[in-house]
Amino acid sequence: MTLTDVARRAGASTAVVSYVMNNGPRPVAPETRERVLAAAAELNYRPNRIARALRSHTTGVMGLVLADASNPFFGSLARHVEEALGERDKLTLIGNAGFSADRQEHVVERFLAAQVDGLIIVSADGGPDVAAQAEAAGVPAVYVHNQPESARSPVVAADNDAAVHDALAHLRSHGHTQAAFLTGSHDVGPVGRRRHAWEGAVAGTDARLLRCDYTRAAAAELTQRLTAQDAMPPAVVTATDEQAIGVLAGADAAGLSVPDQLALISLDGTPDSAYTAPALTVTEQPLRAMAERAVRLLIDDAPRSPEPHAAASLVVRRSCGCSG
Amino acid sequence: MTLTDVARRAGASTAVVSYVMNNGPRPVAPETRERVLAAAAELNYRPNRIARALRSHTTGVMGLVLADASNPFFGSLARHVEEALGERDKLTLIGNAGFSADRQEHVVERFLAAQVDGLIIVSADGGPDVAAQAEAAGVPAVYVHNQPESARSPVVAADNDAAVHDALAHLRSHGHTQAAFLTGSHDVGPVGRRRHAWEGAVAGTDARLLRCDYTRAAAAELTQRLTAQDAMPPAVVTATDEQAIGVLAGADAAGLSVPDQLALISLDGTPDSAYTAPALTVTEQPLRAMAERAVRLLIDDAPRSPEPHAAASLVVRRSCGCSG
DNA sequence: CTGTTAGCGCATTCAT
DNA sequence: ATGAATGCGCTAACAG
Numbered sequence: 001m002t003l004t005d006v007a008r009r010a011g012a013s014t015a016v017v018s019y020v021m022n023n024g025p026r027p028v029a030p031e032t033r034e035r036v037l038a039a040a041a042e043l044n045y046r047p048n049r050i051a052r053a054l055r056s057h058t059t060g061v062m063g064l065v066l067a068d069a070s071n072p073f074f075g076s077l078a079r080h081v082e083e084a085l086g087e088r089d090k091l092t093l094i095g096n097a098g099f100s101a102d103r104q105e106h107v108v109e110r111f112l113a114a115q116v117d118g119l120i121i122v123s124a125d126g127g128p129d130v131a132a133q134a135e136a137a138g139v140p141a142v143y144v145h146n147q148p149e150s151a152r153s154p155v156v157a158a159d160n161d162a163a164v165h166d167a168l169a170h171l172r173s174h175g176h177t178q179a180a181f182l183t184g185s186h187d188v189g190p191v192g193r194r195r196h197a198w199e200g201a202v203a204g205t206d207a208r209l210l211r212c213d214y215t216r217a218a219a220a221e222l223t224q225r226l227t228a229q230d231a232m233p234p235a236v237v238t239a240t241d242e243q244a245i246g247v248l249a250g251a252d253a254a255g256l257s258v259p260d261q262l263a264l265i266s267l268d269g270t271p272d273s274a275y276t277a278p279a280l281t282v283t284e285q286p287l288r289a290m291a292e293r294a295v296r297l298l299i300d301d302a303p304r305s306p307e308p309h310a311a312a313s314l315v316v317r318r319s320c321g322c323s324g
Numbered sequence: 325m326t327l328t329d330v331a332r333r334a335g336a337s338t339a340v341v342s343y344v345m346n347n348g349p350r351p352v353a354p355e356t357r358e359r360v361l362a363a364a365a366e367l368n369y370r371p372n373r374i375a376r377a378l379r380s381h382t383t384g385v386m387g388l389v390l391a392d393a394s395n396p397f398f399g400s401l402a403r404h405v406e407e408a409l410g411e412r413d414k415l416t417l418i419g420n421a422g423f424s425a426d427r428q429e430h431v432v433e434r435f436l437a438a439q440v441d442g443l444i445i446v447s448a449d450g451g452p453d454v455a456a457q458a459e460a461a462g463v464p465a466v467y468v469h470n471q472p473e474s475a476r477s478p479v480v481a482a483d484n485d486a487a488v489h490d491a492l493a494h495l496r497s498h499g500h501t502q503a504a505f506l507t508g509s510h511d512v513g514p515v516g517r518r519r520h521a522w523e524g525a526v527a528g529t530d531a532r533l534l535r536c537d538y539t540r541a542a543a544a545e546l547t548q549r550l551t552a553q554d555a556m557p558p559a560v561v562t563a564t565d566e567q568a569i570g571v572l573a574g575a576d577a578a579g580l581s582v583p584d585q586l587a588l589i590s591l592d593g594t595p596d597s598a599y600t601a602p603a604l605t606v607t608e609q610p611l612r613a614m615a616e617r618a619v620r621l622l623i624d625d626a627p628r629s630p631e632p633h634a635a636a637s638l639v640v641r642r643s644c645g646c647s648g
Numbered sequence: 649c650t651g652t653t654a655g656c657g658c659a660t661t662c663a664t
Numbered sequence: 665a666t667g668a669a670t671g672c673g674c675t676a677a678c679a680g
Binding site (some may be wrong): 002003004014015018019021022025026047048050051052053054055056 | 674
């Protein structure tokens with residue numbers, strides 16, 4: 001069923017049918033409009049997105065570049081982005097960059113060739129400013145959650161400063177005044193900002209900064225090593241849930257009891273964090289709000305001015321020492 | 325840069341350029357071919373996928389329908405599918421069905437309207453046979469991991485019988501001859517098959533069948549309740565990691581020690597299972613192989629005959645009672 | 649307010 | 665082996 005079929009059936013021209021289907025760009029007499037709508041319904045007409053794309057240079061498809069969909073944090077974000085996009089009648093192309101700058105560029109390249117209307121990039125640290133490359137090709141792009149060092153494109157992230165302060169304040173209420181901070185090896189962007197907030201908050205104390213890869217394995221290994229050396233801090237804030245879960249595994253293996261001998265709070269708040277043993281106290285990232293903001297930025301070309309970041313909310317469970 | 329530009333630059337016709345770009349369907353003189361290739365390179369020509377799609381009725385885009393990307397099992401599968409598709413130069417559209425048959429149909433509808441070349445459906449139990457609907461519209465579709473009751477379309481899944489037998493045999497080596505089985509409320513397709521395999525294996529004993537939703541919360545609640553009633557079996561095989569993690573959380577809350585008082589093996593084997601406390605012994609699903617098989621089925625229209633299912637491999641960790 | 653028409657970039661058939 | 669010409673389905677400029 002094509003436009004032409006509908007036009008014939010409604011006794012109208014293809015132009016008019018097009019105007020009706022798109023609510024514009026020109027007015028149509030209400031009566032004609034009804035006839036067209038009726039014909040379209042009877043014929044079960046579905047506009048051909050491909051033809052429309054060829055003609056109008058917009059595809060209704062957005063590209064979502066992800067570091068790794070198997071990581072539940074990225075997966076959750078992906079789900080929210082897809083939903084937010086769906087509500088705006090956009091389709092979502094997905095691509096995994098796998099923590100490699102090369103692969104990320106490659107994915108972006110492919111998306112650009114597919115004529116995506118915009119790019120949402122949820123990526124690991126480092127690499128070139130792919131958003132800038134996309135914008136150079138006329139395709140708007142936003143970073144979500146993180147961005148490469150050099151980027152000037154908009155980033156959508158939670159209010160990380162507040163999240164860190166909330167976590168630290170809560171630990172203080174448990175009597176820990178010098179919580180350590182576990183971050184990645186090369187933290188820049190929002191994650192670096194978390195570390196920075198922590199540094200500001202603990203300045204003057206001898207709280208310790210810990211670093212390891214953003215993986216469960218690395219965090220587990222670190223925890224076991226430090227515990228063996230009797231050098232594990234009594235309270236730790238981790239930059240990511242993956243690391244927190246690794247710390248939990250390492251503590252378990254080393255016979256270190258959480259929360260009795262180690263109080264732990266993580267800053268991601270993925271669904272995973274609720275079912276660890278013990279359950280993790282976290283500051284939950286407002287993923288849905290972030291996804292919506294990103295979509296708004298891309299589609300409405302919303303003000304790129306410093307909108308206040310969405311707040312992360314402290315979810316108290318057991319790893320901090322609360323009995324909940 | 326369009327075909328026409330390249331043709332002009334190479335002093336050839338658009339037809340010839342097209343033949344060169346697609347290696348057919350007609351032969352081109354080697355010399356002309358070189359000239360065209362050179363011109364294309366100099367002009368940095370990139371074929372317009374949209375125009376090609378309009379003309380050829382194939383888009384190079386596949387639709388991936390997922391129950392929930394934030395679930396790491398589905399997320400991992402998504403990553404492998406995207407990779408396998410990428411290797412065949414296909415793009416991946418993603419859509420979340422959110423365990424709702426309505427939403428699933430809606431997603432499929434949208435994908436069909438976008439002219440996807442094929443559909444990969446990784447979905448929850450129940451609902452109508454969307455693959456059949458797609459095939460009726462001329463779009464090939466495969467189910468992966470699970471399928472609705474009524475479906476006749478091909479399913480790609482692991483060898484679930486073998487997985488169950490491996491799990492049971494391992495538990496038997498720990499002295500448990502009557503392991504219980506925890507499955508979903510309406511298990512059909514491959515998951516139902518797992519239960520069926522278990523039923524066959526424990527026939528004649530009074531091993532117990534447990535059911536709850538495929539969520540951590542439901543499994544945790546069930547475990548706490550059974551433990552309180554002193555009715556928790558000493559050895560359990562769970563159909564999914566989500567449920568196993570929930571059992572772990574419930575056991576922890578109820579003061580039940582794993583593996584001492586409860587031996588546990590799960591049948592999914594997501595990355596998550598490696599960093600629980602204690603680490604889960606699982607039969608790991610061959611996700612990569614499943615993704616590749618699905619892609620092959622869709623693209624090569626491979627034999628839909630009963631190919632042997634890929635094997636799931638037992639990964640021994642601690643929840644079964646091993647000291648690893 | 650509505651009808652006619654010209655392409656968007658490409659694959660392909662018909663000529664040569 | 666190659667060129668010219670047609671049309672995929674749609675949007676929008678142009679002409680009533």
